[in-house]
Amino acid sequence: MFEHLKVLPQDPILQLMQSFRDDPRPDKVDLGVGVYRDATGNTPIMGAVHKAARRLLEHEKTKSYVGPAGSPGFNSAVTELLLGGDNPLSRDNRVSTIQTPGGCGALRMAAEFIKLCKPDAAVWVSTPTWANHMPLLGGAGLRIQSYPYLNSETLEVDFDDMMAALEMARKGDVVLLHGCCHNPSGADLTASQWAGITDLILRKELLPFVDMAYQGLGDGLEEDAQGLRHLAQAAPEMLVAASCSKNFGLYRERTGALMLISGNAKSQKAANSQLLSIIRAHYSMPPAHGAGLVETILQDDELRREWQAELSGMRDRIQQLRHAFSRELASSGDFDFIARQKGMFSFIGISEKQVNYLRAHHGIYLLESSRINIAGLSDKTLPRVAAAIREAVASA
Known part of the structure; x- marks a missing residue:
């Protein structure tokens, strides 16, 4: 029944994740996967979630x-x-x-x-x-x-x-x-x-x-x-x-x-x-x-306030990264739209050739459409990523 099946092509995002994992360069940067990351590059468990999990463990009576x-x-x-x-x-x-x-x-x-x-x-x-x-x-x-x-x-x-x-x-x-x-x-x-x-x-x-x-x-x-x-x-x-x-x-x-x-x-x-x-x-x-x-x-009022404060911190960090990224790219064109956009993702408007240049020469991974996860940046990586994009744009 199964012998006629053919292997399907891998999902582009999953393929990008695998390519990133296989890249041995220590300074590689993943801007493709769609998860929030903090300043250290981790996707943390929120403090309010930790506390809620402990409460569930203590008070949950059934797994029905x-x-x-x-x-x-x-x-x-x-x-x-x-x-x-x-x-x-x-x-x-x-x-x-x-x-x-x-x-x-x-x-x-x-x-x-x-x-x-x-x-x-x-x-x-x-x-x-x-x-x-x-x-x-x-x-x-x-x-x-x-x-x-x-x-x-x-x-x-x-x-x-x-x-x-x-x-x-x-x-x-x-x-x-x-x-x-x-x-x-x-x-x-x-x-x-x-x-x-x-x-x-x-x-x-x-x-x-x-x-x-x-x-x-x-x-x-x-x-x-x-x-x-x-x-x-x-x-x-x-x-x-x-x-x-x-x-x-x-x-x-x-x-x-x-x-x-x-x-x-x-x-x-x-x-x-x-x-x-x-x-x-x-x-x-x-x-x-x-x-x-x-x-x-x-x-729970206390847990809700803590969650909202953590969420506000995540949102503020993304907005700060957007503004900083836009400023760093200003010399290569009009990237003000990055600061105006909302949430984790943006198209940065570079070509597929330039995306591949970033990957080959700098170990910077983003989708070929030029969609990036802004939350994948950090204060440490942002200047280097911006410099690499300026280089890619100039080389086109």
């Missing part, structure tokens, strides 16, 4: 299943984090949140749900977008369409072209939006642009689908959710995939959530039951540990 929907406490806490406290959607029973195995699990279960509701719906995704959006959504059998997002010259949001493309969407199509800290570009929608896309979605009767993977790493927990909240208050129906990998540092715990908003309480109850049936048929129950950590932190 949590049920297809996951922990009610986690789901309630994530709803409040995304929509704010005492939001009218919760009061009107129009929203439900379901714990999932990471943001990937939320995206895939949302895709299966969309397929159930409207099999011929197209999902419109930005160009560029996170590479895993394609297999997660397309793997459910959904048709993928693209809309322009990043202007390749200015490396800013190309909003006019984005809106023009979405005018081609049909009633019932789905528009996938990044809630904040757009991956891979770092270029986010402004408040007025969120208002404009909301108006288009309502006018054309499209389904908004927001991927919120980096809340708190852009401008702040509340600020990063403003676009999502504006859309959620206006749209009759909506999907939101949320991840706790970045803002809680729970990468390997696979902790995420899928939020479903319906037009009224009756349709919400029916939609939620259908979504739970889909989940039961796929992975049955989500893992409990990561969600238990998040629930413990968000429901």
Whole structure:
């Protein structure tokens, strides 16, 4: 049965990670892998997470299943984090949140749900977008369409072209939006642009689908959710995939959530039951540990304050690196956009040839698209990386 199978090409990011590991140079720099790193190059466990883990160890009484929907406490806490406290959607029973195995699990279960509701719906995704959006959504059998997002010259949001493309969407199509800290570009929608896309979605009767993977790493927990909240208050129906990998540092715990908003309480109850049936048929129950950590932190005032302070420190460090990196590159062109962008990632706009030059001559690893993980820099490596980029640009 298996003898006819062929080896598939390795994922570009995983291939880059392997090439980095195989490189013997002691001063090599990895700017490709998408995890937060501190000033020493480590991806630390947050202090609030350590404390929450000890509490779970001391007080957890069972390892029994949590049920297809996951922990009610986690789901309630994530709803409040995304929509704010005492939001009218919760009061009107129009929203439900379901714990999932990471943001990937939320995206895939949302895709299966969309397929159930409207099999011929197209999902419109930005160009560029996170590479895993394609297999997660397309793997459910959904048709993928693209809309322009990043202007390749200015490396800013190309909003006019984005809106023009979405005018081609049909009633019932789905528009996938990044809630904040757009991956891979770092270029986010402004408040007025969120208002404009909301108006288009309502006018054309499209389904908004927001991927919120980096809340708190852009401008702040509340600020990063403003676009999502504006859309959620206006749209009759909506999907939101949320991840706790970045803002809680729970990468390997696979902790995420899928939020479903319906037009009224009756349709919400029916939609939620259908979504739970889909989940039961796929992975049955989500893992409990990561969600238990998040629930413990968000429901305890002291731990929540500590977590928010740590998250603010991560965000401040990324912003400082952005400004420093932009200044270091100024002599080689206009790199001010790096300082204006948000979150961990940016395209720096150099060619594939220049990317390969950095790897061959300096042991600096980034994706061929020129996407870099800003958090992969440090005070020590940043000047050397910037000097190498200036050299690569000059050699082109």
